[in-house]
Amino acid sequence: MWNKLLNLDRRWIFIVTAICVILPFLFPIGFPTNVTPPTQRIYDKIESVTEDGPAVIVSFDSDAAPLPELYPMAVSLIRHCFINNTKVILWGMNMQGVGIIQMALEDVKKDFPEKKSGINYVLIPYLPYPAIIIMKMGEDMHKAFNTDYYGVSIDSLPMMKDIRNFDQIALAVSLTGGSAWGTWVSFANQKYGCKVATGITAVGAPDCYPYLQTGQLVGMLGGMKGAAEYETLVEAKIAEKGLNFKTRKAACIGMDTQSVVHIVMIIFIILGNIAYFVTRRQRNVA
Amino acid sequence: MRKSIPLRICLVSGIVMIIQFFIPHRYSQTVYNYTLDWLIVSGIFAIVIGLHSNFHLHITRIVRKRKGWGYNVVTMAATLSMAFIGIAFGIGADSLFMKIYRNIEVPMDATMFSLLGFFMASAAFRAFRAKTKEATVLLIVALIIMIGRVPLGYFLWHRFPELVEWIMMYPNMAAQRGIGLGIGLGMAAMELKIILGIERGWLGGAGD
Numbered sequence A: 001m002w003n004k005l006l007n008l009d010r011r012w013i014f015i016v017t018a019i020c021v022i023l024p025f026l027f028p029i030g031f032p033t034n035v036t037p038p039t040q041r042i043y044d045k046i047e048s049v050t051e052d053g054p055a056v057i058v059s060f061d062s063d064a065a066p067l068p069e070l071y072p073m074a075v076s077l078i079r080h081c082f083i084n085n086t087k088v089i090l091w092g093m094n095m096q097g098v099g100i101i102q103m104a105l106e107d108v109k110k111d112f113p114e115k116k117s118g119i120n121y122v123l124i125p126y127l128p129y130p131a132i133i134i135m136k137m138g139e140d141m142h143k144a145f146n147t148d149y150y151g152v153s154i155d156s157l158p159m160m161k162d163i164r165n166f167d168q169i170a171l172a173v174s175l176t177g178g179s180a181w182g183t184w185v186s187f188a189n190q191k192y193g194c195k196v197a198t199g200i201t202a203v204g205a206p207d208c209y210p211y212l213q214t215g216q217l218v219g220m221l222g223g224m225k226g227a228a229e230y231e232t233l234v235e236a237k238i239a240e241k242g243l244n245f246k247t248r249k250a251a252c253i254g255m256d257t258q259s260v261v262h263i264v265m266i267i268f269i270i271l272g273n274i275a276y277f278v279t280r281r282q283r284n285v286a
Numbered sequence B: 001m002r003k004s005i006p007l008r009i010c011l012v013s014g015i016v017m018i019i020q021f022f023i024p025h026r027y028s029q030t031v032y033n034y035t036l037d038w039l040i041v042s043g044i045f046a047i048v049i050g051l052h053s054n055f056h057l058h059i060t061r062i063v064r065k066r067k068g069w070g071y072n073v074v075t076m077a078a079t080l081s082m083a084f085i086g087i088a089f090g091i092g093a094d095s096l097f098m099k100i101y102r103n104i105e106v107p108m109d110a111t112m113f114s115l116l117g118f119f120m121a122s123a124a125f126r127a128f129r130a131k132t133k134e135a136t137v138l139l140i141v142a143l144i145i146m147i148g149r150v151p152l153g154y155f156l157w158h159r160f161p162e163l164v165e166w167i168m169m170y171p172n173m174a175a176q177r178g179i180g181l182g183i184g185l186g187m188a189a190m191e192l193k194i195i196l197g198i199e200r201g202w203l204g205g206a207g208d
Helices: A002-006 A010-026 A037-047 A067-083 A095-109 A130-139 A180-189 A202-214 A223-241 A250-285 B004-021 B026-063 B069-089 B096-127 B133-148 B151-156 B160-195
Strands: A055-060 A088-091 A121-123 A169-176 A196-200 A220-222
Touching: A002 A250, A010 A250, A010 B096, A037 A067, A037 A169, A037 A196, A037 A220, A037 A223, A055 A067, A055 A095, A067 A088, A067 A095, A067 A121, A067 A169, A067 A196, A067 A223, A067 A250, A067 B096, A088 A095, A095 A121, A095 B096, A130 A180, A130 B026, A169 A180, A180 A196, A180 A202, A196 A202, A196 A223, A202 A220, A202 A223, A202 B160, A220 A223, A223 A250, A250 B096, A250 B133, A250 B151, B004 B026, B004 B160, B026 B069, B069 B096, B133 B151, B133 B160, B151 B160
Parallel strands: A055 A088, A055 A169, A088 A121, A169 A196, A196 A220
Antiparallel strands: none
């Protein structure tokens, strides 16, 4: 029996994993989500921005691959800025990222039809050499991008009148499945002093801790967990303000799935180890 | 000439930009701003070269009917049709371009990445075995992180996430910082070698 388990056909693992992924989506469990300090710091930073104060940059620096983890972050961050009437600049270092941040914007705008391009937010088109664009933004944003995504001159946008460089940016959040946050830290933070935070896939989160400790990153949303934490904070804000949004807590539902899959994987790992030791003992006895 | 001119440009511009970084004078800033503009322009040329290289690769494979050339046809058809649709009908929020992007490319891309979850589950079952002391430590830490990084950990014991944060902030960070310093020093050494013309791989064979 134990030998059979050791040589278990991986298709059984795939089937069990698939069931564990699908079921919590159909029947959400609703595990409580605790908020970790790196997430709280991003929330607090955006909370500290006044209506007429500096803007927040939300940059989707990835393609669509890590979408399940990063998209809920983008939606929650934009929603948070819109609730607080904070000016927000949306961008993407990656060619596909601009399309994704536009999707997130359109999703959030369903709850905020009054928010207008150029007044409450500005969507920036893709431009080659993102590191250079960040450096140009540090010098003069009006020279870095001539027009917004819709082809309107940056100089003519009311929101951009007082925003020239990173001095008028409270926080830049880079949502990435790779190391794009490093580009923001190297150029926006180190060269121009802009506060930088990141939303990153769970697999990349451990790389960010040294930068969190030094303060080069204000905060971090780590994987689906970070997205669920931010969703919970924004949800509480919506309840506090008495707003009536039909928000879909995609990341919180996703965390139910992750919880169940992790339990099953842990069971598999423990069973695998028991099988390994039992068969090893049997071999030694023989 | 093919070797010496790029090497001299690299040497001079490398040294000038290092010196420029430490001089906050307005002339120095002007040089810096011009350099940024040049880089953007050269970046646009790089896109043109990339497109040429992409077309050359795929068309050659199609013309010579190499193994799997049908995939090259699909790639070329997708590239050209998306370019045509974007140029002809625009790329606004409700455009056909964005509809294709949202409903075909995004789900395909996310699906490919999501498949990793299944392979990771299978690999974890086979790889996480307490065969040695080191492997046992790795296994225990992995189990703690797996429980603590999901709400289940908080549900079981409210201090589980704190334990995970401690592991990430201390043992993980110590290792990450060591690796980071090594990479940083390696990059600085490599950049110096490129500026001084010792490392010539970037010349694309002209330096051989």
